[in-house]
Amino acid sequence: MSLEQINSGVHTHKKLMRVGRGVGSGKGKTAGRGGKGQTARAGYKALSIFQGGGNPLVRRIPKRGFTNSFALTVLSVNVADLDREFEADADVTVEAIVAKHLVHGQFDQLKILGDGSLTKKLKVTAHRFSESAKAKIEAAGGQAIVLPGPIPAAVKQKAGRERNRAAKAALIAKRGAKAKKR
Numbered sequence: 001m002s003l004e005q006i007n008s009g010v011h012t013h014k015k016l017m018r019v020g021r022g023v024g025s026g027k028g029k030t031a032g033r034g035g036k037g038q039t040a041r042a043g044y045k046a047l048s049i050f051q052g053g054g055n056p057l058v059r060r061i062p063k064r065g066f067t068n069s070f071a072l073t074v075l076s077v078n079v080a081d082l083d084r085e086f087e088a089d090a091d092v093t094v095e096a097i098v099a100k101h102l103v104h105g106q107f108d109q110l111k112i113l114g115d116g117s118l119t120k121k122l123k124v125t126a127h128r129f130s131e132s133a134k135a136k137i138e139a140a141g142g143q144a145i146v147l148p149g150p151i152p153a154a155v156k157q158k159a160g161r162e163r164n165r166a167a168k169a170a171l172i173a174k175r176g177a178k179a180k181k182r
Contacts, residue, residue: 072108080116088120
């Protein structure tokens with residue numbers, strides 16, 4: 001290959017298509033739009049699922065499943081990976097795991113799984129631990145520290161109900177005390 005061949009076939013100044021200039025334009029009478037009808041008109045726009053007026057395939061097939069847009073993205077790392085990447089007595093944090101490229105992409109929580117063996121004493125900090133991972137870390141003399149995550153909605157609702165009950169009980173007791181004084 002020589003320098004002259006690098007850009008061969010590359011047209012930087014492409015000639016514009018001249019629409020509406022008749023048969024001699026190179027695009028014929030209809031300028032590439034086909035025959036008559038809706039698609040020949042200016043401003044025509046069809047849905048991507050349009051199939052010639054019939055019921056499209058995406059509407060004929062039933063919908064299945066559910067995608068929870070509020071679900072947390074949880075990435076996982078095995079204890080064997082931690083054993084391979086970190087020195088003994090190291091503090092293994094989420095930032096350190098990301099810096100070592102053990103996880104890729106965006107995530108909300110990190111979970112440590114128990115696949116493989118752990119021979120070093122490590123202080124591991126993550127959002128979640130599997131039972132086997134926690135046992136292996138503690139068996140090697142290390143610590144498994146759970147990071148606080150977002151409070152689940154059910155727990156918040158339960159706490160709110162308990163607060164409301166306590167406030168109601170206090171109000172009733174206060175009214176009862178006033179009634180006794182009279």
